[in-house]
Amino acid sequence: MNSALQCLAHTMPLTQFFLNGLTQNNSDGEKTMDSDWNQFYTIGSVTGSYADVIRNLWIPNKRFSSLYSRTFRPDHIKETIGNLAPRFATSDQQDAQEFLLFLIDEMHKEMKKDIGDDSNSIIEELFFGTIESTIICTECKHAVKTTNPFSILPLPLVQSGRRFHLTFIEKNGKTDTMTIHVPENGHVKDLLEAYIESRPLYCFFYRIILMTDDDQLDLQTPLCELTVDNVVLVEQDDFTGSEPYKQYNKRTKQLTLDGCLREFCSIEKLEDSWLCEQESCRKHTEATKQLQFSRLPQILIIQLKRFSHKDGHREKIETFVEYPMQELDLSHFSPSSSEAIYELFAIIKHTGSIYGGHYIAYAQHEANGKSTWYEFNDS
Structure with missing residues (x-):
């Protein structure tokens, strides 16, 4: 949980959204002074408890003169999310990606309920993209396209041999x-x-x-x-x-993030026969499938799928994956001609095996006009 919160808290467009709301004037002075309440609780319990995390991490408390004189335990958000998803209520290790996805989706649902379906939530504006799936009949070349949203991109690690x-x-x-x-x-x-x-x-x-x-x-x-x-x-x-x-x-044979993305977007032959509904075909035929990004999000969260479950065997894939710190260009993975270049600002790392381990976060922290990488390790 802590590693996911640290990475999300260092997603500055989202953090700035919450800071703007937390520091604006509020007519309800009594509630504003309450350390257990903030105006985001009017949107929902998860949004409010996450705003509480941002307030404690980013807004200095004048009662404490030293920068290192206090710590903050995110008990409230853990309790709030644990009530909604009991698997996160215990101290057992859970998947950081699953926690992050649940947190983002719950805040999005609460915000959409508050602002209505006609408007986009800040979560939607920052994290949501769409993937277009195209299935083509190999006989008549009829194509069927479907589009689905995503907020976290799960990339399989290509394992051959x-x-x-x-x-x-x-x-x-x-x-x-x-x-x-x-x-x-x-x-x-x-x-x-x-x-x-x-x-x-x-x-x-x-x-x-x-x-x-x-x-x-x-x-x-x-x-x-x-x-x-x-x-x-x-x-x-x-x-x-x-x-x-x-x-x-020398790492000459290692996987690259670009290679994983190319494999994700490559044309694959469907293992099972596919029912073509084209009027001139209308039969089970062989077909190919390809995924492309029809819209890329402003903030791209990539999950390297290191936990494998195959043929009753569970394992953690330890393969090293090389990725750029700057200028990750995804323009060629999208049919649109718009530029899509990303800069890395946060990482969640898992140490250990598939049966247990520990999560560590690394993130860029901006202060006094300078950006520095920090390690966040609560062990």
């Missing part, structure tokens, strides 16, 4: 596990390379051997000769220095 489950045992006995995908025509050394690339901050100074239940593996062994998918990497006592592993930190 064979899947392996790796366990790394450090010299001190600590273990780390992850799932990686490597080309099926690769070699055992590709497993070592993929693991080292996934841990850029770890210092690999000692020899590493790879093993299965059967025996130690030769790095040049073709992967097609392995009959198991579980491989153990064991750090030895032999000091080698970092030189042997430098070749594995």
